[in-house]
Amino acid sequence: MAGEVIRRAHLSLAKPPAAATAAGDDPGDRARERRCRELLERCFEEVSHHPARAVLTARKALRLARDLAAEEAAEPRWADLEGQAWGALANAERVAADLDAAREAMARAEGCLVAGSGDPALAARLLDLQASLDRSSGRLEDALGRIDDAIAAYLRLGQRAGLARTLVKKGVYLAHAGDTERAVEVIHQAFEHLVPREDRRSVLAATQCLAFCLHRMGYDIPAAQLVDQALVAVGESGDAVLVLRLEWLRVRIRMSLGHDGEAELRRIRDALLEEGLIYDAAIACLDLATCYARRRRLPDLQKLALEMFPVFTSREIHREALAALLLLRDQLSGGRAEVPFLEEIRAFLEDSRYDRRRRFRDAAG
Numbered sequence: 001m002a003g004e005v006i007r008r009a010h011l012s013l014a015k016p017p018a019a020a021t022a023a024g025d026d027p028g029d030r031a032r033e034r035r036c037r038e039l040l041e042r043c044f045e046e047v048s049h050h051p052a053r054a055v056l057t058a059r060k061a062l063r064l065a066r067d068l069a070a071e072e073a074a075e076p077r078w079a080d081l082e083g084q085a086w087g088a089l090a091n092a093e094r095v096a097a098d099l100d101a102a103r104e105a106m107a108r109a110e111g112c113l114v115a116g117s118g119d120p121a122l123a124a125r126l127l128d129l130q131a132s133l134d135r136s137s138g139r140l141e142d143a144l145g146r147i148d149d150a151i152a153a154y155l156r157l158g159q160r161a162g163l164a165r166t167l168v169k170k171g172v173y174l175a176h177a178g179d180t181e182r183a184v185e186v187i188h189q190a191f192e193h194l195v196p197r198e199d200r201r202s203v204l205a206a207t208q209c210l211a212f213c214l215h216r217m218g219y220d221i222p223a224a225q226l227v228d229q230a231l232v233a234v235g236e237s238g239d240a241v242l243v244l245r246l247e248w249l250r251v252r253i254r255m256s257l258g259h260d261g262e263a264e265l266r267r268i269r270d271a272l273l274e275e276g277l278i279y280d281a282a283i284a285c286l287d288l289a290t291c292y293a294r295r296r297r298l299p300d301l302q303k304l305a306l307e308m309f310p311v312f313t314s315r316e317i318h319r320e321a322l323a324a325l326l327l328l329r330d331q332l333s334g335g336r337a338e339v340p341f342l343e344e345i346r347a348f349l350e351d352s353r354y355d356r357r358r359r360f361r362d363a364a365g
Contacts, residue, residue: 036064036081043088048201049239051096058089069112076117083112083122087129094136097276102133121162124153128166135173140355144173164193168206176354180213187213204230208246215253224253244271248280252287262291279353282308282325286346289328293337305332321349324360 039061046054062085069078086109093102109126116122127150134143147170154163167190174183187210196203207230214223227250234243248268251261269284285308292300308329324345331337345360352358 032064032068033081036061036068036085039064040084040088043092047092047095049241051092054092055089055096058085058092061085062089076115079112079116080119080122083109083116083126086112087122087126091129091132094133099133099137102136106130106133120153121157121159124150124157124159124162127153128162128169131166131169131173135176135354138354140173140177143354144170144177147173160193160195161199164190164195164199165202167193168202168209171206172209173354175209175213175216176351178351180216183209184213184217200233204233204242207233208242208249211249211253215249215256220253220256224250224257227253241275241277244268244275245280248272248284255287255291260291262288265291279349282321283346283349286328286342286349289332289337290339290342290346293339293342298337301332301337305329308332320359321352324348 039057043054043057043061046057062082065078065082065085069082086105090102090105090109093099093105106126106129109129113119113122113126127146131143131146131150134140134146147166150166151163151170154166167186171183171187171190174180174186187206190202190206194203194206207226211223211226211230214220214226227246231243231246231250234246247264251264251268255261265284265288269281269288272278272281272284285304289301289304289308292304308325328337328342328345331341348358348360352360
C-alpha cells in the first residue's frame with residue numbers, strides 16, 4: 001500500500017499544471033453574475049496564502065450576489081449564488097482565524113440553500129466547508145462525520161474533483177487524529193481520483209500529508225523525497241505558507257535522520273510567527289527544544305523557555321495545550337528537559353489542535 005501511494009504521489013507531482021483558459025462571455029444581462037463567479041474563483045485561489053485579501057474578495061462577491069437575489073427573488077438560482085458567496089466568506093473568515101464570523105456566514109449560507117433550488121452540488125460544497133469549520137473549531141469527530149457525508153454526496157453526483165478534494169481532506173483529518181495508517185489509505189484513494197492539471201493544490205496537500213504520515217511511520221527516506229519533489233512543484237506559486245510548512249517537515253525528517261536542524265528551526269519558527277501562525281510556532285519551539293535537549297544544552301533550553309512565553313500565552317493556544325506548555329516552560333526554566341517528555345508534549349499539541357476534547361496526562365500537575 002505505502003509503495004503504491006508513494007508512486008502515485010510522484011507521478012502526480014511530475015505533471016505540469018494546466019495553462020489557464022479564458023472564460024466564455026456571458027450575455028450582458030449576466031455580467032454581474034459572471035463578475036461574482038470570477039470573484040468567488042479568485043477567493044478560492046487567495047484563501048490559502050492571503051486570507052485577509054480573500055475575505056475582502058468574498059465580500060465583494062457577496063454584495064453582487066445579494067443584489068441579484070434582491071432584484072430577482074423569484075429565481076432560486078440567485079439564492080444559490082448568494083449561498084456560494086456566503087460559503088466562500090465563511091471559509092475565508094475561518095482561514096483568517098475569525099471563527100465567530102465564519103460560523104455566522106456559514107449559517108447564512110445554509111439559509112440560502114433552503115431558500116434556493118436545493119442544488120445538491122451546493123449542499124455537498126457546504127458540507128465540505130462546514131467540515132473545515134468544525135475542524136478549526138476543535139471538533140475533529142464532527143468534521144470527519146461531515147466529510148464522509150460530503151464524500152457520499154460527491155459520489156452520487158459523479159463529481160470527481162469534489163470527491164478527490166474531500167478525500168484529501170479526510171486523509172489530513174485522520175493524520176491529525178493520529179490514525180496514520182488509515183490516513184495513508186485514504187490518500188491512496190484520493191490519488192486515484194485526482195487530476196493533477198486540474199487541482200494542483202489538492203495534489204500538493206495530499207503529498208504533504210503522505211510525507212507527514214510516512215515520517216511518523218518511520219519511512220524517512222521516501223518522505224524526504226516526496227517533500228523535495230513537492231517543493232519543486234510549488235515553484236513560484238506565491239504560496240509562502242505551503243513552502244514554509246514543507247521546509248519545516250523537511251527539517252524534521254532530516255533531524256530524524258541525525259542531522260542538526262537548529263538554524264533552520266529558528267528561521268522557520270520566526271517565519272511562522274511573522275505569518276501569524278502562532279500554534280505552529282509553538283510546535284516549532286518544541287522541535288527546537290528537542291534539538292537542544294538531545295545535546296544537553298541546558299543554558300539554551302533556559303533561554304528558549306523565556307523566548308517561548310509570548311508564544312505560549314497567545315489566544316490561539318487552547319487551554320489544555322496552554323497548561324501542558326506552561327508545565328514544560330517551568331521544567332525548561334529549571335534546567336529539566338527529557339527528550340521523551342518533549343516529544344510527548346509535541347505530539348499532544350499536534351493531536352489536540354483539532355480535537356479540543358483531548359487532555360494532557362500531566363496538565364493537572
